[in-house]
Amino acid sequence: MTLDTAVHTHPDPIAEPRQRVLDAAELLFMERGYNAIALRDIADALGMKQASLYYHFPQGKEELYVAVAERAFARHYAGMAAALSGNATLEVRLNRVAAWFGSQPRMCLMGMVHADLPALHPEQTRSVTQSAFLGLFRPLVEAFANAQAQGEIGTAEPNMLAGAFLALLDALSIGMTMSHTPERMTMAAELINLFLNGARAGAAHTREA
Amino acid sequence: MTLDTAVHTHPDPIAEPRQRVLDAAELLFMERGYNAIALRDIADALGMKQASLYYHFPQGKEELYVAVAERAFARHYAGMAAALSGNATLEVRLNRVAAWFGSQPRMCLMGMVHADLPALHPEQTRSVTQSAFLGLFRPLVEAFANAQAQGEIGTAEPNMLAGAFLALLDALSIGMTMSHTPERMTMAAELINLFLNGARAGAAHTREA
DNA sequence: TTTTGCCTACCGAATAGTAGGTAGAATATG
């Protein structure tokens, strides 16, 4: 049962080593942040020497980090588009987004923006910020704007809705690592329920506007 | 109008130097994270030499960071209690919490938990985590539990509500540094409105549960 | 005369980054 039914563009049986480096670097960078990870940590995780990383990323640590971030956001660009597409209700599509996030390496977007991006050179900061905007923020903004146009949600600023939702996804990721009691998608569904219906939903005296 | 109505514990006309060190360290640590700040940066901000910091904090960087975090959370313990006290509606009290946060040095709780705490020794991690729990998390949990008991909000898990609200405060803080368009308290009020009433509030087809 | 609050001067470890070598696979050449 040969599994080389793949296309002629070689499916990388050994996986392109550059991607292997990116994989290891992504795990570490996203887990502890840019400043907490030494190139040696990444090299160790790969079973190679720190200097060898400069073969794949001659510009060094910052280039590697930017490549990691940009690849991750490119993945999210596709994953978010898939999750948010279709005719399903916004609630269903937001749950798909949460599921997509759960399938990806943990990323703390707030921490990244707050601590990692300022450590890069300004142009790299702008580049990564732009990729994050395209991959994560804008898809949500457009989904919310569409949901508003179809009367599915109220008239709140879509940018704010997207930022709030991404913050809740961060909280979900952190909450899962700290208190490991609840199932992840259960927690996600409750957060999305909170996001859509608010904390007042089901309150005794309904002060609904 | 002398404002030294303060207690007999001297109001520190020159400010105890230890507090000055903590002030400078807090600004830097909270702005860029534990790993991004060198003791030299803090010393420079104070106009002193790096080695001199060891006079005030003989155990070094980690002790300084823990002292900074614990003092900040102690302040929040008082500030949150004040903001959440009284008979006002939950909405008013949550807005007071947001105002209180705005009056304090910017802190990215998500980034702190995600990147800074794991860099400390386990016991220090536990100690700071406990202070954060007492100063930020528990007051919110209790406020939400009370609001539930009085039928002001629905029956969602108070822990989740507190985590979600703290995440939204983080998002507010980060959103203000990135897009400086809106007024802070305006933004805060809209986020709290979202938190309480949900994105569906005011939607055309009300699918309220 | 002791304490406070800083200083200078140093140390070892770790860091990002550089220079140059090399085994083996792939590719071109006779």
Place this chain on the structure above:
DNA sequence: CATATTCTACCTACTATTCGGTAGGCAAAA
């Protein structure tokens, strides 16, 4: 087919810098 060459993907060994941390001195205040 055999041989020469290039390319890939690392390696060892090194440098300069920065880091957290230590030791001891010193001036002014208490």
